[in-house]
Amino acid sequence: MSRVVKLAVIPGDGIGPEVIAEAVKVLDAVTAGGETVFEKTPFSLGAARYLETGDTLTDDDLDAIRAHDAILLGAVGGQPGDPRLKDANIERGLLLKLRFELDHYVNLRPSKLFAGAPGPLAEPGEVDFVVVREGTEGPYVGNGGSIRRGTPHEVANETSVNTAYGVERVVRYAFELAERRDNRLTLVHKTNVLVNAGGLWKRVVDEVAQEHPGVAVDYLHVDAATIFLVTNPSRFDVIVTDNLFGDILTDLAGAVTGGIGLAASGNINPTGAFPSMFEPVHGSAPDIAGQQKADPTAAILSVALLLDHLGLRDEAARVQQAVEADIAERGAARSTAQIGDAIIARLRA
Amino acid sequence: MSRVVKLAVIPGDGIGPEVIAEAVKVLDAVTAGGETVFEKTPFSLGAARYLETGDTLTDDDLDAIRAHDAILLGAVGGQPGDPRLKDANIERGLLLKLRFELDHYVNLRPSKLFAGAPGPLAEPGEVDFVVVREGTEGPYVGNGGSIRRGTPHEVANETSVNTAYGVERVVRYAFELAERRDNRLTLVHKTNVLVNAGGLWKRVVDEVAQEHPGVAVDYLHVDAATIFLVTNPSRFDVIVTDNLFGDILTDLAGAVTGGIGLAASGNINPTGAFPSMFEPVHGSAPDIAGQQKADPTAAILSVALLLDHLGLRDEAARVQQAVEADIAERGAARSTAQIGDAIIARLRA
Numbered sequence: 177m178s179r180v181v182k183l184a185v186i187p188g189d190g191i192g193p194e195v196i197a198e199a200v201k202v203l204d205a206v207t208a209g210g211e212t213v214f215e216k217t218p219f220s221l222g223a224a225r226y227l228e229t230g231d232t233l234t235d236d237d238l239d240a241i242r243a244h245d246a247i248l249l250g251a252v253g254g255q256p257g258d259p260r261l262k263d264a265n266i267e268r269g270l271l272l273k274l275r276f277e278l279d280h281y282v283n284l285r286p287s288k289l290f291a292g293a294p295g296p297l298a299e300p301g302e303v304d305f306v307v308v309r310e311g312t313e314g315p316y317v318g319n320g321g322s323i324r325r326g327t328p329h330e331v332a333n334e335t336s337v338n339t340a341y342g343v344e345r346v347v348r349y350a351f352e353l354a355e356r357r358d359n360r361l362t363l364v365h366k367t368n369v370l371v372n373a374g375g376l377w378k379r380v381v382d383e384v385a386q387e388h389p390g391v392a393v394d395y396l397h398v399d400a401a402t403i404f405l406v407t408n409p410s411r412f413d414v415i416v417t418d419n420l421f422g423d424i425l426t427d428l429a430g431a432v433t434g435g436i437g438l439a440a441s442g443n444i445n446p447t448g449a450f451p452s453m454f455e456p457v458h459g460s461a462p463d464i465a466g467q468q469k470a471d472p473t474a475a476i477l478s479v480a481l482l483l484d485h486l487g488l489r490d491e492a493a494r495v496q497q498a499v500e501a502d503i504a505e506r507g508a509a510r511s512t513a514q515i516g517d518a519i520i521a522r523l524r525a
Numbered sequence: 526m527s528r529v530v531k532l533a534v535i536p537g538d539g540i541g542p543e544v545i546a547e548a549v550k551v552l553d554a555v556t557a558g559g560e561t562v563f564e565k566t567p568f569s570l571g572a573a574r575y576l577e578t579g580d581t582l583t584d585d586d587l588d589a590i591r592a593h594d595a596i597l598l599g600a601v602g603g604q605p606g607d608p609r610l611k612d613a614n615i616e617r618g619l620l621l622k623l624r625f626e627l628d629h630y631v632n633l634r635p636s637k638l639f640a641g642a643p644g645p646l647a648e649p650g651e652v653d654f655v656v657v658r659e660g661t662e663g664p665y666v667g668n669g670g671s672i673r674r675g676t677p678h679e680v681a682n683e684t685s686v687n688t689a690y691g692v693e694r695v696v697r698y699a700f701e702l703a704e705r706r707d708n709r710l711t712l713v714h715k716t717n718v719l720v721n722a723g724g725l726w727k728r729v730v731d732e733v734a735q736e737h738p739g740v741a742v743d744y745l746h747v748d749a750a751t752i753f754l755v756t757n758p759s760r761f762d763v764i765v766t767d768n769l770f771g772d773i774l775t776d777l778a779g780a781v782t783g784g785i786g787l788a789a790s791g792n793i794n795p796t797g798a799f800p801s802m803f804e805p806v807h808g809s810a811p812d813i814a815g816q817q818k819a820d821p822t823a824a825i826l827s828v829a830l831l832l833d834h835l836g837l838r839d840e841a842a843r844v845q846q847a848v849e850a851d852i853a854e855r856g857a858a859r860s861t862a863q864i865g866d867a868i869i870a871r872l873r874a
């Protein structure tokens with residue numbers, strides 16, 4: 177008996193469609209002939225759709241997406257400075273709206289320095305950690321405003337909202353993940369300045385730590401964490417942090433491990449109440465779009481995270497291994513499709 | 526006729542006293558026999574003082590400090606986890622209070638990769654930029670709170686407050702600095718998420734840019750900025766950013782340019798209404814305190830910033846050169862005092 181997985185596919189803008197094409201090819205290749213059948217529904221959302229229809233993400237879009245088991249997303253966002261997009265915030269209105277509406281409270285971002293990947297560090301050591309970034313709270317809630325806008329008396333506020341409920345669930349996830357990995361967890365925040373939010377995070381971590389005596393717990397201020405990411409990234413196993421610090425640390429982590437062309441992510445709702453969403457960490461890079469210059473590896477590794485999330489662990493491991501083998505032997509520049517094809521060839525070998 | 530500069534000296538905690546001792550020796554050496562006489566007043570403030578008296582920074586302390594022309598600070602903060610400091614927030618109550626009360630709206634943090642300094646990057650290229658970090662607003666204002674603390678229904682908020690007044694004055698400073706340097710300015714923020722605060726920053730930069738047509742202006746999201754700091758730090762000349770992003774970027778920048786043992790900073794009130802304060806970026810490092818293990822270079826470079834701020838440009842340049850020469854020839858490990866002495870020997874040579 178076969179299992180059907182309904183997959184919403186959102187290629188998005190810029191290089192999104194190109195990298196998603198390869199990711200879907202890999203998904204098809206690794207699941208071909210297997211028990212699980214992926215029924216894919218394409219959704220054309222993003223800047224291009226907005227420019228055509230004025231819609232970013234309608235209630236109907238959301239309902240349709242909710243009816244799926246998982247989501248694969250490329251990248252969204254138009255040409256920076258495009259005057260027609262001046263009043264559109266595709267990032268907030270589409271990407272963040274999906275994360276918030278689908279309660280993706282775990283933004284999972286693994287960082288691994290693969291053999292052969294060219295990183296910027298002289299002596300990186302072994303790098304293999306996961307950032308568990310909170311996805312539905314913090315400074316990302318959109319709880320801000322301004323008065324006297326455009327005058328010399330303007331005041332613009334942004335409020336970071338953090339709840340025990342929201343922090344605890346993501347912290348629990350991080351501890352459980354640490355137990356399946358190397359039993360080390362680092363909380364990153366800025367408790368000495370953001371005393372209320374930081375105090376909550378610290379207390380929750382200390383409490384949940386009681387239930388996980390095997391996990392060694394560490395705390396770093398976010399500024400110090402950036403130092404260790406470049407001087408001693410091996411010190412990290414699982415990092416748990418808030419939405420904004422997680423955003424910053426994972427781009428830096430991506431750079432340290434060979435570029436965000438390799439960085440995959442999952443926006444996960446662990447309860448299963450809503451479909452989880454898998455996407456490369458990189459953006460839509462409109463400057464190189466349509467030229468087959470983009471590296472589809474991050475999108476393909478996002479497929480591995482998707483497969484793992486769906487319990488297809490063998491398939492996930494096979495994709496991961498094919499990618500690692502490909503990275504280890506990278507030579508001359510290849511097109512987006514060539515990289516996808518090479519990884520598929522390794523899958524089949 | 527000699528000029529008298531009244532200097533408040535706050536050695537602070539941990540390695541603070543050791544590095545400040547060397548910084549003061551350098552200050553004395555470079556100004557010996559000159560027109561300017563420094564009258565130094567020591568202030569014993571910090572965790573140690575708090576443990577003795579329960580005071581962090583009293584109104585009397587503040588009044589006394591305000592009566593000075595400038596401040597030299599080492600580092601403040603006790604042993605992490607010291608239960609007696611549980612309810613004290615020395616960082617907020619002392620360091621940030623000084624920055625806020627003395628209206629240090631420019632937090633100036635130069636980053637330069639000196640010849641011979643061991644950085645973590647394989648191919649750093651030329652690194653020479655300055656971060657102009659806003660010092661009196663943003664997420665640092667202490668405008669937060671929590672309800673139902675310690676219960677499963679806790680909500681902890683932090684509000685970032687940004688004003689046209691506050692943003693404009695620091696942006697103007699950054700543009701003027703760019704004109705004295707390489708005419709390149711990068712605004713770093715997160716305008717796609719923090720739309721209100723980011724919108725204000727972006728508009729102010731665009732407006733002030735009109736008055737500085739010679740300065741090339743660039744914008745980066747904070748996450749992307751961390752990538753470039755490790756993959757292409759040469760792209761930066763002057764970075765202007767908010768209080769929190771500046772905190773994060775300057776620790777990372779310190780790491781990239783050979784460690785925060787070399788990173789100096791000035792907390793500047795450009796109007797002269799209040800004394801400006803010069804301090805190493807590093808913290809009090811209680812774990813190595815009192816062992817003559819700390820590198821006093823950041824404190825000594827902070828003296829160069831202090832001298833420059835006071836218009837003693839020759840003296841500032843001489844300290845800077847002596848430090849650069851010392852770094853270029855570093856060999857075996859030396860004590861804190863040995864490094865200070867070596868720099869002084871170069872000053873005298």
Ligand SMILES: CC(C)[C@H](C(=O)O)[C@@H](O)C(=O)O
Nearest residue numbers: 267268271423457717718748
């Ligand atoms: C596009 C942007 C809103 C997004 C974020 O800040 O979360 C991106 O940087 C990311 O990390 O996925």
Ligand SMILES: CC(C)[C@H](C(=O)O)[C@@H](O)C(=O)O
Nearest residue numbers: 368369399616617620772806
């Ligand atoms: C100690 C702390 C409050 C301070 C800050 O966050 O500004 C420090 O990290 C710095 O950068 O000077």
